[in-house]
Amino acid sequence: MNLLSLPDDVLHLILAYVHGTDALNVALTSKHLSGPALHQIVAVVVCEAPETLYGVHRFLSSGPPQRALSLRSLTVDVHPEEAPTQDVDGQPQPLPIPHLVVDLLLQACNISHLYMGSFDSYALRETRIGAALSSLVRLRHLRLSELTDAALRILATQGSPTTVEDLTLIYDDDFYSVYQQHEFEPLLAALAPLQRLRSLVIWNFYPRTFPYNEPCSHLRFSSVTDLRMGGSSAASLELVPLLPRLSALRFCMQWRRPEPPGVIFATPLPGRPRWASLHRLMLGEHTDGESMLERLSMVDQLQISGDLEIGDTESLQLSRFLDLLSAASPVSLYLSVVLSCTPMTFWNRVVAAAPRLRALDLKIVLSKPTLEFSTWLEDLAIGLQPLRSSLLFLRIFVPHLGDPGHLFLHEIAHDTYGNVDEAAVDATREMEDRRVASMALLPQRLVDALPALRYLVLLDGGRNEAFLRYPVRDPTSHVPTNDAEYSEKGEWDELRRTDRVRSWKYWRVVDDREGRTLVEISQAESDSAQKLVESMDWQSIAQRAL
Numbered sequence: 001m002n003l004l005s006l007p008d009d010v011l012h013l014i015l016a017y018v019h020g021t022d023a024l025n026v027a028l029t030s031k032h033l034s035g036p037a038l039h040q041i042v043a044v045v046v047c048e049a050p051e052t053l054y055g056v057h058r059f060l061s062s063g064p065p066q067r068a069l070s071l072r073s074l075t076v077d078v079h080p081e082e083a084p085t086q087d088v089d090g091q092p093q094p095l096p097i098p099h100l101v102v103d104l105l106l107q108a109c110n111i112s113h114l115y116m117g118s119f120d121s122y123a124l125r126e127t128r129i130g131a132a133l134s135s136l137v138r139l140r141h142l143r144l145s146e147l148t149d150a151a152l153r154i155l156a157t158q159g160s161p162t163t164v165e166d167l168t169l170i171y172d173d174d175f176y177s178v179y180q181q182h183e184f185e186p187l188l189a190a191l192a193p194l195q196r197l198r199s200l201v202i203w204n205f206y207p208r209t210f211p212y213n214e215p216c217s218h219l220r221f222s223s224v225t226d227l228r229m230g231g232s233s234a235a236s237l238e239l240v241p242l243l244p245r246l247s248a249l250r251f252c253m254q255w256r257r258p259e260p261p262g263v264i265f266a267t268p269l270p271g272r273p274r275w276a277s278l279h280r281l282m283l284g285e286h287t288d289g290e291s292m293l294e295r296l297s298m299v300d301q302l303q304i305s306g307d308l309e310i311g312d313t314e315s316l317q318l319s320r321f322l323d324l325l326s327a328a329s330p331v332s333l334y335l336s337v338v339l340s341c342t343p344m345t346f347w348n349r350v351v352a353a354a355p356r357l358r359a360l361d362l363k364i365v366l367s368k369p370t371l372e373f374s375t376w377l378e379d380l381a382i383g384l385q386p387l388r389s390s391l392l393f394l395r396i397f398v399p400h401l402g403d404p405g406h407l408f409l410h411e412i413a414h415d416t417y418g419n420v421d422e423a424a425v426d427a428t429r430e431m432e433d434r435r436v437a438s439m440a441l442l443p444q445r446l447v448d449a450l451p452a453l454r455y456l457v458l459l460d461g462g463r464n465e466a467f468l469r470y471p472v473r474d475p476t477s478h479v480p481t482n483d484a485e486y487s488e489k490g491e492w493d494e495l496r497r498t499d500r501v502r503s504w505k506y507w508r509v510v511d512d513r514e515g516r517t518l519v520e521i522s523q524a525e526s527d528s529a530q531k532l533v534e535s536m537d538w539q540s541i542a543q544r545a546l
Contacts, residue, residue: 043070043071043072043073044072044073045071045073045074045075046075046077047074047075047076047077047078048075048077048078049078050078050082050097052078053076053078053097053100053101054100056104057095057100057103057104060104060107060108061103061107068104068107068108069108069109069110070110071104071108071110071111072110072111072112072113073111073112073113073114074104074105074108074111074113074114074115075114075115076101076115076116076117077115077117077118078097078117078118079097079117079118079121080096080097080098080118080121080122080125080126081097081121082097096125098121098122098125098126098129099126101116101122101126101132102126102128102129102132105132105133105135105136106128106131106132106135108136109135109136109137109138110138111136111138111139112138112139112140112141113140113141114133114136114139114141114142114143115142115143115144115145116143116144116145117145117146118145118146119144119145119146119147119151120146120147120148120150120151120172121146123150123151123154123155124150124151124154127158129154129155129158130154130155130157130158130159130160131158131159133155133159133160133161134158134159134160134161134162136161136163137163138163139161139163139164140163140164140165140166141164141165141166142161142164142166142167142168143167143168143170144168144169144170145170146170146171146172147169147170147171147172148171148172148182149182149183149186149187150186152169152186152187152189152190153186153189153190155190156186156189156190156192159193160190160191160192160193160194161194162193162194162195162196163196164194164196164197165196165197165198165199166197166198166199167191167194167197167199167200167201168201168202168203169187169200169201169202169203169205170202170203170204171202171203171204171205171206172204173203173204173231181206181207181208182205182206182207182208183207183208183209184207184209184210184238184239185209187202187205187239188219188242191219191221192219194221194223195223196223197221197223197224198223198224198225198226199224199225199226199227199228200221200224200226200227200228201227201228201230202227202228202229202230202232202236202239203229203230203231203232204230204231204232205229205232205233205236206232206233206235206236207233207235207236207238208235210235210238219242220242220243220244221242221243222243222244222245223245224243224245224246225245225246225247225248226246226247226248227239227240227243227246227248227249227250228249228250228251229249229250229251229252230250230251230252230284231252231253232251232253233253234253234291234292237251237291237292237295240275240295241272241273241275244276246275246276246278247278247279247280248278248279248280248281248282249278249280249281249282250281250282250283251281251282251283251284251288251292252283252284252285252288253284253285253287253288272294272295273295274294274295274296274297275292275295275296275297276297277297277298277299277300278296278297278298278299278300279299279300279301280299280300280301280303281296281299281301281302281303281328282303282304282305282495283303283304283305283306284305284306285304285305285306286304286306286308286317286320286321286324287306287320288306289304289320289321289324290320293323293324293327296324296327296328298328298329298330298356299328299329299330300330300331300332300534301330301331301332301333301334301534302324302325302328302330302332302333302334303333303334303361303495304321304334304335304336305334305336305494305495305496305497306336307336307337307338307365308321308335308336308337308338309338309340309367310337310338310339310340310341310344310346311340311341318346322346322349322350322353325350325353325354326353326354328354329353329354329355329356330354330356330357331356331357331358331359331533331534331536332357332358332359332360332361332393332530332533332534333350333354333357333359333360333361334361334362334363334495335360335361335362335363336362336363336364336365336496336497337362337363337364337365338365338366338367339364339365339366339367339373339376340367340368342373342375342376342379342383343379343380343382343383344379344380344383344384345383347383347384347385347386347387348386350386350387351386351387351390355390356536357387357390357391358390358391358392358393358533358534358536359391359392359393359394359530359533359534360384360387360391360393360394360395361395361397362394362395362396362397363397363399363496364376364380364396364397364398365399366401369401369428369431369432370424370427370428370431371427371430371431373431374430374431374434377398377434377435377438377439377442378438378441378445380396380442380445380446381442381445381446381448381449381450382449384446384449384450385449385450387450387452388449388450388451388452389451389452390452391450391452391453392452392453392454392455392533393453393454393455393529393530393533394446394450394453394455394456394457395456395457395458395459395530396442396446396456396457396458396459397459397461397496397498397501398435398439398442398458398459398460398461399461399498399500400461400462400463400464400500400502401428401431401432401435401464432463432464435463436463439458439460442458443456443458443505443507443518444518447509447516447517447518448516451516453509454508454509454529454533455506455507455508455509455526455529455530455533456506456507456509456518457504457505457506457507457526458503458504458505459496459501459503459504460501460502460503460504460505461498461500461501461502462500462502462503504523505520506520506521506522506523506525506526507519507520507521508521508525508529
């Protein structure tokens with residue numbers, strides 16, 4: 001069978017993933033493919049310069065009407081005041097950029113993905129912007145950046161595109177302008193027509209008012225199930241009560257910005273009602289949970305990307321984490337722990353705070369790879385023993401020691417005069433060797449320490465080969481590595497904040513005559529088991545374990 005023998009509907013499905021020059025090359029291969037492939041040439045268009053925008057507009061406007069109808073995804077990241085650095089095709093460009101963009105939208109009514117930068121400037125300069133967006137009857141994914149309340153008011157007045165299911169709104173981040181504080185009313189008015197909206201992402205939202213104090217307080221957005229608030233203030237969380245079917249909430253304040261003169265952040269009134277239960281709550285840092293302690297109900301999956309630093313004394317960070325854990329009482333927990341003492345002694349308090357906990361996803365990092373932590377992986381199984389009667393699913397991620405390809409340990413391995421400390425170098429290498437040996441024994445140690453455990457996953461960041469080429473006489477220099485496993489990065493893992501994992505291993509724990517043994521399984525089976533554990537389907541879990 002060859003490509004040309006496939007049915008036309010299958011060919012169209014395949015060619016839907018081919019765009020631009022690739023689509024042109026396919027069209028040139030045969031007469032049979034030229035028709036469907038030619039339509040894909042302009043299916044995805046990215047305009048990041050005025051010249052590109054003018055060229056695309058001329059191409060789509062000069063051909064038959066169906067040419068513009070082929071456009072499915074459009075990105076416009078050109079400021080309305082930008083001018084082309086050169087004439088396109090040797091001709092001057094008389095039309096302003098906002099007019100071109102609106103004209104494109106009115107012609108290409110089949111667009112399903114649209115990203116517009118500098119949206120505030122477009123909305124204030126082109127009165128047809130709302131009508132143009134409303135004309136996109138197939139629009140499903142919309143991303144607007146550099147927003148202000150004024151732009152949202154224009155959008156609400158002229159009509160928001162009602163077919164949008166995935167919406168990203170990025171407010172202008174000129175934080176030190178007093179006028180960049182926002183109100184809920186324009187946002188809610190713009191969202192009101194979006195009856196199909198499922199996923200909502202909002203960045204840089206710093207409201208100075210609250211929805212319960214405004215005329216739009218009666219609005220509810222029942223279709224939204226996924227909300228992400230990034231770089232926003234705690235007051236922005238007052239949007240959550242307006243989403244009665246919300247399932248997943250991701251919130252990250254990112255950093256604590258100083259208050260500019262004359263600007264006072266709004267503070268929600270105390271005693272507000274608690275939110276409905278959430279399926280998933282993901283926080284960027286542990287401090288992000290402080291603003292929602294009094295509002296949380298139960299959470300099935302609690303995930304905190306930021307590090308929890310564990311020392312030999314009680315810390316305020318640990319105390320606040322336990323408070324959050326008690327409020328959420330999750331079934332599944334993701335936690336990143338930075339050790340400055342070993343073994344960990346706080347897991348008995350975790351069990352008390354979260355009695356429903358059955359699945360744990362743990363990232364464990366050393367504060368510094370020195371010999372005082374030589375038994376850190378051996379002690380891991382000991383530290384987790386308070387979970388022995390309840391934990392069914394465990395995933396451990398052990399990153400590499402240090403940063404691959406770079407020797408950040410020069411402060412440890414060099415004295416104050418920059419001379420190499422041979423003892424420190426030897427200790428670093430010994431720690432690397434101990435890490436490799438301990439990782440091989442870790443799975444069985446965990447299984448023996450946790451009798452209730454049914455599934456185990458081990459993610460290994462691998463050796464840091466740069467350590468083996470230590471020392472470097474210049475303590476500020478880097479040691480390059482030619483190891484392909486370190487030079488090639490994988491997909492970025494937002495939760496674990498890494499793109500470097502050397503190996504993944506998945507096991508099911510089986511009780512037999514020889515004791516508790518590990519049977520290797522696929523990732524798909526492991527992921528399915530985790531979902532069963534998180535759904536608390538005990539009968540299915542028991543059947544799988546047999």
